[in-house]
Amino acid sequence: MTADNDRYDAILGLRALRSFRDEPLPDSVIERLLEAARWTGSSKNRQNWSFIVVDGEQKERLAACGDFTDPIRDAPMALALVQEPDGYEFDTGRLAQNVMLAADALGVASCPITLHREQDAAKVLELPAGARCRYAIALGYPDDGAKPRRFGGRKPLDEVAYRNRHGEPW
Numbered sequence: 001m002t003a004d005n006d007r008y009d010a011i012l013g014l015r016a017l018r019s020f021r022d023e024p025l026p027d028s029v030i031e032r033l034l035e036a037a038r039w040t041g042s043s044k045n046r047q048n049w050s051f052i053v054v055d056g057e058q059k060e061r062l063a064a065c066g067d068f069t070d071p072i073r074d075a076p077m078a079l080a081l082v083q084e085p086d087g088y089e090f091d092t093g094r095l096a097q098n099v100m101l102a103a104d105a106l107g108v109a110s111c112p113i114t115l116h117r118e119q120d121a122a123k124v125l126e127l128p129a130g131a132r133c134r135y136a137i138a139l140g141y142p143d144d145g146a147k148p149r150r151f152g153g154r155k156p157l158d159e160v161a162y163r164n165r166h167g168e169p170w
Ligand SMILES: Cc1cc2nc3c(=O)[nH]c(=O)nc-3n(C[C@H](O)[C@H](O)[C@H](O)COP(=O)(O)O)c2cc1C
Pocket: 014, 015, 016, 017, 018, 066, 067, 068, 069, 071, 111, 112, 113, 114, 115, 148, 149, 151, 152, 153
């Protein structure tokens, strides 16, 4: 394995983007995003998840399930991340990051979205009993003015990274 600074910079540079061109993603691109989702590692490789492509009028119904969901309305599609029975939330987080990094590599903008009213989301998506969906990702080609929000900075390393014990400098 060789070091790849471009890939490293892409990881650090990944930002949530919320402003999209009014243009659907081609199925070939959607399929590549779904493949990135499918190949995400999961606990014990259980893959207790599913992914639902949401577009058209169904987008508005999904957007109504959360409080800060305008990116779903503004994007051509959202990908709803479903935690199937016995799935783990940690796996869903990995899934989201994989899809977002793959999207970035394909020139597609993305924004994670919280569906605060999970029970509503389960109804909209017609989930089977025991499946949950708390997160979705808005996806689409970025419009020309798409830039990250200004509050997107990060805490300094010394405030968040320790060695051996909480509070010990790393
Ligand atoms: C778990 C999670 C839930 C999020 N939910 C929303 C949301 O509902 N609406 C939204 O506009 N952004 C949402 N975001 C995006 C965050 O606001 C964004 O990642 C954060 O402000 C940092 O900005 P950056 O990713 O551009 O650096 C969410 C992010 C995460 C990780």
